[in-house]
Amino acid sequence: MPELPEVETIRRQLEREVIACRIIKIVIHRPTILLGDSNHLQAQALRSVRRFGKLLVLDFENGYSACVHLKMTGRLTLQSSTESVPIHTHLEFHLQPNKTWNRLTFSDVRRFGYVHILPSAQVESLPFIRSLGKEPLKDLSFQEFQTVVQQTARGIKTVLLDQTKIAGIGNIYACEALWIARVHPLRSSKTLTSSEQQRLFVAIEEVLQEGIARGGASDNTYRDLLGEKGNYQQFFKVYGRNGEPCVRCESPIERMVIGGRGTWFCPTCQQDTQ
DNA sequence: CCACGATCCTGCTAGC
């Protein structure tokens, strides 16, 4: 499930590989995942690639943009003309010049993701982007993090996953950061001590940084622009490790459900539920 | 304001 590090990995690859390439043909297999008019991208070259939280924005030379949300199983993939179009491909952008690949495809098994084409000038007015909180590694200072955390009595994990409070953190990185900081996922946010806030802030930056450095986490479905897996899953301390010994204290990792999502934590290292 | 549940969707897997 692509979170900030996975989406950032793809953003960097798009920047490296696809900038200045021109769309010469668009094939729509499933119109329902497409918002806006794809004709606006016809014959347009890619100029820049931005990211807002987990949302990718591809900007084209004529002032139109394609906003791509991968949600859980969405993928952007570069493919060669000799490869057959994989199942669940909803959109194909045929590109020039011909490199080792000549198509950028959007696929999504579960069809939660979407591609939204609109004028670049309107991108930052999108409700989703307007509602986003600040971003770790970018503009979220410790003071601002502290304010967010002190604002609410909700469980700290719920707060970390709230994109309107902090942008980009998903289930994997939330679980991992809480383990590193030794904070229980259900801990009431506003009760965190300043040293816990400090540890958590640093842990969030650490897991996201490390996630990017490892090309993201391919727990199940994530693949990068070239179809490759990331490596960060090899460094998971808690995520999906139900019953395995904690690498810090050897207690078996436990699983609970918070907000309908699987949550893994060490019952010894992460105590103080409150 | 907040919590909770349903919704969207398909593939995988545990269990019978």
Place this chain on the structure above:
DNA sequence: TGCTAGCAGGATCGTG
């Protein structure tokens, strides 16, 4: 072996 129920979850929306 083959079927099925349950699970995976980002974001949104409705209800209490």
